[in-house]
Every structure is written in C-alpha cells, then in structure tokens.
Amino acid sequence: MSTGAEESGGDGSQLFFVPDDEAVDQLMSMGFSKNAAIRALFYTGNQTVDIAADWLLDNSDKNLDTPLENDLQGTSDSSDEDEADDFLTADTFKMVFVVNAELNMGVGKVAAQVAHAALSLFRNMIDTESKAQMLMAWAHMGETKIVLRGENSTQLEALAHQASSLGLDNYLVHDAGHTQVAPGSKTVLGIFGKIVEVDRVTGTLKLL
Structure with a gap:
C-alpha cells in the first residue's frame, strides 16, 4: 500500500510516512475513519494500535477526518491552515x-x-x-x-x-x-x- 504523507524538509529533502496497513484496518474496525487512523499513527510514531487509539480519544475534539497531507503541505482554507499549524507545532x-x-x-x-x-x-x-x-x-x-x-x-x-x-x-x-x-x-x-x-x-x- 502506498498511502502516506510526504513533507519537504528545509534542506530540500523529503520525509515520507507509510502507515501500517493492519493498524489502519484495526483502527477503522473500532469506528475511526481512515484519515483519522493515518493521522493517529503518524503523530504517535507508527507504534501500536493501542497508542494510536489513545491518541484519537485524547484528540476527539479536533477534526481528524481531513487527510494528513493537509497538515504537512498546507491547505487553501485559512481555518484548516490554523488547525494544521496546531498539529505540526504540538502533535509532532x-x-x-x-x-x-x-x-x-x-x-x-x-x-x-x-x-x-x-x-x-x-x-x-x-x-x-x-x-x-x-x-x-x-x-x-x-x-x-x-x-x-x-x-x-x-x-x-x-x-x-x-x-x-x-x-x-x-x-x-x-x-x-x-x-x-x-x-x-x-x-x-x-x-x-x-x-x-x-x-x-x-x-x-x-x-x-
């Protein structure tokens, strides 16, 4: 599976993230969206389903359904940009x-x-x-x-x-x-x- 996120580093290098497919499926089976599952795995270091699920519950008050790429690459909507900034400055x-x-x-x-x-x-x-x-x-x-x-x-x-x-x-x-x-x-x-x-x-x- 090639689903992932890509970020350009300050030195021009590329940072890639490919979530664990099985972990994504398990999180989706718990009722979370695919985008939310990918976000959780990214922000918890792609560790375990339990850790990602805890992160999702801790951040249930946020909009987790938008693609992770919006956080890493920016969006055209100012409110989305503000939220992306929050994720990049805190969740990382x-x-x-x-x-x-x-x-x-x-x-x-x-x-x-x-x-x-x-x-x-x-x-x-x-x-x-x-x-x-x-x-x-x-x-x-x-x-x-x-x-x-x-x-x-x-x-x-x-x-x-x-x-x-x-x-x-x-x-x-x-x-x-x-x-x-x-x-x-x-x-x-x-x-x-x-x-x-x-x-x-x-x-x-x-x-x-």
Whole structure:
C-alpha cells in the first residue's frame, strides 16, 4: 500500500510516512475513519494500535477526518491552515524512554526509573522559555510517551550522544544503587523532541 504523507524538509529533502496497513484496518474496525487512523499513527510514531487509539480519544475534539497531507503541505482554507499549524507545532512532539534491558529490572524498578527520567528531563527544559513552550504544546495535545527496549548501557550512551548531536533534549539516569542494580548503573534514557527527529534516534527500537 502506498498511502502516506510526504513533507519537504528545509534542506530540500523529503520525509515520507507509510502507515501500517493492519493498524489502519484495526483502527477503522473500532469506528475511526481512515484519515483519522493515518493521522493517529503518524503523530504517535507508527507504534501500536493501542497508542494510536489513545491518541484519537485524547484528540476527539479536533477534526481528524481531513487527510494528513493537509497538515504537512498546507491547505487553501485559512481555518484548516490554523488547525494544521496546531498539529505540526504540538502533535509532532513526543517523549520516549529507552530502558536498559541488560539490568533485568523488575516492573516497579522500571516504572520508578522511567519516572525519574521524565521528571529530570522536564525540569531541565522547563526553565528555558522556548523549551517550555514545546512542553506546553506537547502537554496540550496529550503528552505522547513511548517506552522502548534498549539492549545495554553502551547502546543507551550511544543513543544519548546521537540525540544530543541532533539537538534533542535527553537525560540518562544513573541509579544510586539502593535496590536491584549497582550504583551508577545507566537505567533509562529519556529523549524529547519532534517525532520525526526522535525517530531518527529510536525509530528501530521495539516497545518494552
């Protein structure tokens, strides 16, 4: 299936999006339109049906039935353009957490470490006006958050370096070592930014 969206980047490059056909069908079977399903998959990073469905419910007050291409390429109607601007400035942000699987942390430990990464990343950004505005836009549109599986400490460090090189805010948690893991263990990497940029760093990782 060739359905997708295309956006011209500032450097003249093309960004393509091809939604997962099966995910689109599943979302449509839940009563959502095809355009709404494609939008949801785009704005949640083409992850899972559940995540896309949650996004649709969170944004049920918006017009989701217009083609995604209108968001990416602009439209002739000024009200549509305003709505497209809202999507592009807010919905394209997400926060991801890469959990260090080699540490074999328990569910509670993982939850605590993800929370640590989220709070630390938020605190590091909130005092900078431009970053605070991004956080507010992200919060306004549902605060998309994704938890992914990382292989080991070396991979988390490499991903953090890559994120920094792209100008993405990130925070790597070094645990105090009071429970389950050794002091200084790199447990979770948090990254915040536009979906297309964050996916350049974590797009190949699997959900935890």
